[in-house]
Amino acid sequence: METHRIEELERKIQEYETIISEMSAPIIPSIVPQTILIPITGLIRAERFDKIRGNVLNFIHNKDIETAIIDLTDISGERIEDVCLEEIGRELHELASSISLMGVKALFVGMNPELVKRMVLDGIKLESQSFSTFQAALKYLMKQKGLEFRKISE
Template sequence: METNKLKQLEEKIQEYETIISEMSAPIIPSIVPQTILVPITGLIRAERFEKIRVNVLNFISNKDVETAIIDLTDISGERVEGVCLEEIGRELHELSSAISLMGVRTLFVGLNPELVKRIVLDGIRLEAQTFADFQSALTHLMKEKGLEFRKIAE
């Protein structure tokens, strides 16, 4: 009987880990057509990048997406667990390369100075545009597409 309860608990833990993993890098359609936002939050572990990459590529393959905005605002030295900043730089390079191979442009937003320093010192090339924040990236995309916010007359 105890083995059965233990197995049920293990299954529940696995289910919760899956939910948490999916929530910590959700894929959100943007107000700019054919654009998605992927905010990466929470503790960063090497195995999470693989899950994020797979989720993003699967989403892109089933949708009409031209641009993926990867938001790294929440990534800092203390949020990284078991991964050095250099490795995060390499993971970001692989993520943007994979997205690019799917015909989708990558924009990174919210890179912090510590991560930028490691990326530059390690000679990692991010083949993507970068912006200080999500709003700057959206403003750029809207100008590119000839879109603008308008106040609706009441």
């Protein structure tokens, strides 16, 4: 009886960990057509990047996605656990490269100065454009696609 209860609790824990993992890097359709937003939130651990990369690649597979905006606004020194900034830079490079191989352009937004400094000092290059904010990236994409906001008069 006790073994059954423990197995049930372990199954529940695994289920909750999966839900939390998916929530910590959701994939959100953007107002710009064929564009998704991927906000990376929560504590950063090495194993999370593999899950994030897998989720993103599975999502864009066979979908009409041209651009993925990866939002790092929530990532700061205290949010990084057991991962050095250099490793995060490498993981971001691998994420952008993977997305690119799927035919999707990666844009990064919200990088903090500490992460940027470490990436530059460690010689990590992203072959992706970066913007200070999500709004700046959206403005750029809208201009690229010939889209604009218009006020609708009543």
